[in-house]
Amino acid sequence: MFIGFAEVCLRICGRSSVSEEKRSLQTKDPAIAKKRHAEALTEVETRWANLRAGPQTLSERQAHEIAAPWHDRWLATYKDNPSAQTTWRVDLAERLWGVAAPSKAGTLSVNFLLEVDADESKLRDMENWCRAGARECLKSSGLTVNADSELILARALSFAIQRASLTLARYAKGEFGIGPQSSTSWHTDVVTSSELAKSISLTELFEGWSTERKPAAKTLYEWKRVLQTLEAFLGHGDAGKISSEDLIRWKSSMVDAGLKSRTIQNAKLAPVRAVLQWGVDNRKLGKNSAHRVTIEVKSIATERKRSFTDEEAKVILAASLLEKDTVKRWVPWLGAYSGARVSELCQLRVNDVIEVDGIWCMKFDPEAGPLKNNSSERTIPLHPALIDSGFLTFVKGIKTGPLFPHLAPDKFGKRGGNGTKVIGRFVRSLGIIDTRLSPSHSWRHRIKTQGRRHSLAKDILEAITGHGRRTVADSYGEFPVEALLRELSKIPTIAL
Known part of the structure; x- marks a missing residue:
């Protein structure tokens, strides 16, 4: 055995x-x-990953995906003798979950009242059965959810059983040819067997995904390489033939090769999962084999990025004052007093330094080069330390075009790629070698640390750094530059 x-x-x-x-x-x-x-192994790994994740909130889509296998099991249980399915009352399903019983005009007979009472009892039995099923699903998958999510899953189970029971009712009348409907992804209708039989390559799926999503050039390049690596591992590129077992073997090979869990999860499995899901959503694949193939990513304190300390900031900014290379001279200063990404700073143009309501600002515009997301497109004031240091004089000395024209764009058309290398070598040459520090990105950590230390308004600080807005309420109204400058000026100038 x-x-x-x-x-x-x-x-x-x-x-x-x-x-x-x-x-x-x-x-x-x-x-x-x-x-x-x-x-x-897939089931066990999924359950453990869910247990480690702690309490979660289920969306309706997730609930329907979890409930989908119940449809097929119910169908398989009664498919040979569909008339034997009498447990689930399809005629009562529309009244589940608190929907009132229909009323009849006129005097209610005793028989009708008894019938209503019996129906109400059956409805409660069906609801309780679905709730028990939801708890069973959650236990077997290791998911911990709140009461609202448990109810959402119970309702999803009732819909799955109702669909299967309606199919069995047709089977009982001899209307066969209607197959299983379960899938690990959301469908508005059933994928036909002819569609499932079609062969489609990973390359075709990737081209379809990239045409629709229009990712950044760097993402396009990196994801394409990931899919090519997967093809080489499998020995074929047929997306329809890829199984969860194949992906688990691929994951194991990367673990054996010494790749970090975070790299495997975010840079390898995530692209494959996204491209296969696009295929499912666009009716080109029957299922997403990567849906539940994951790997635990542990947060290790020694790997967590940190802010520059005051002393480290002083060393870098003082050294920058002595530099003739304008990238080394200004990018650290701009990062220190704005928290902007190096890629955003390196592609600034003369016309991106503007005066708004009498306040000098930097404008991060997608016309200057790619930005990370919608929140990255913003206008923020110049901190007084930048003006005092002569930044406006530097900008006025350039007639037009990029502020750092000698910084060549990388193969993805971004000056930030090469700018990051320049800044990285410069900072490390100053003896700042702690691996928890990013020569460029630690300024973003520092601005958030300083924001907390000096009580900057949280929403304004996030508007300055270009972090996404988390709620609908956050998207209401504008951020006047005078309000941004008021908060930004709370961060003190670093004494050199």
């Missing part, structure tokens, strides 16, 4: 000892055992 097992520390479940999870694969056939082992 083949036994599938794995080992994990179960402290996340309230236990303090290391334990094994063992499960019989119920076969002596090696080929079947191999397939079942991969499926069991």
Whole structure:
């Protein structure tokens, strides 16, 4: 008998000892055992990942995806004798979850009242059964959710069972030819067998995805390389033939090669998952084999990026004053007093330094070069320290065009790529070698640290750094430059 097992520390479940999870694969056939082992491993890894993630909130889409297999199991249970399905009352399903019973005009008979009472009892039984099923789903997948999410899942289960029961009712009348509807992704209708049989390459899916999504050139380049690497590993590029087992083997090979979990999750699995999901959403694939293939990403304190300290900031800014290279001279200063990304600063043009309501500002405009997201497009005031240091004089000395014309764009057309290398070598040459520091990005960490230290308004600080707005309320109104300058000026000038 083949036994599938794995080992994990179960402290996340309230236990303090290391334990094994063992499960019989119920076969002596090696080929079947191999397939079942991969499926069991995927299920176990998913459950553990969910347990580690802690409490979650389910969307309706996620709930329907979790409930989808129940449709097929219900169908499979009764497909040979569909008339035997009498547990689920399809005629009552529309009244589940608190919908009132229909009323009848005139005097209500005793028989009708008894009938209503019986229906109400059956409705409660069906609801309770769905709630129990939801709890079973959550337990088996290791998900922890709040009461609202549990109800959303229970409702999704009722919809899945209702669809399957309606299909069985048609089967009972001899209307066959309607197959399973489960999938790990959202469908507005059933994918036909002819559509599932179509072969489509990863390259075709990627081209479709990139045409629609229009990603940045760097993303396009990196994701294409990931898919090419996956093709080389599999020995083929047929997206329809890729299984979860294939992707688990690929993940394991990357772990064995020494890649960090964060790299595997975010730079390898995420692109594959996104491209396959695009194929599912656009009716080119029947399922997303990467949907639940994940890897735990641990947060390690020694790897977490940190801010520049006051002393480190002084060393860098003082050294910048002595530089003739304008990138080394101004990019650290601009970063220190704005928290802007190096890529944004390196592509600034003369006409991006503007005066708004009598206040000098920097404008980050997508016409100057690619920006990370919509929130990155913004106008922020110049901190008084930049004006005192002579930044406006520097800008006025350039007639037109980029502020750093000698900084050549990289192969993706971004000056920031080469600017990051220049700043990186410069900062490291000053003896600042802590790997938790990013020579460029640690200014962004510092501005947030300083914002907390000097009580800057949170929404204004996020508007300055170009971080996304988290709620609809955050998108209301504008951020006047005088308000931005008022808050930004709370951050003191670094004494050199």
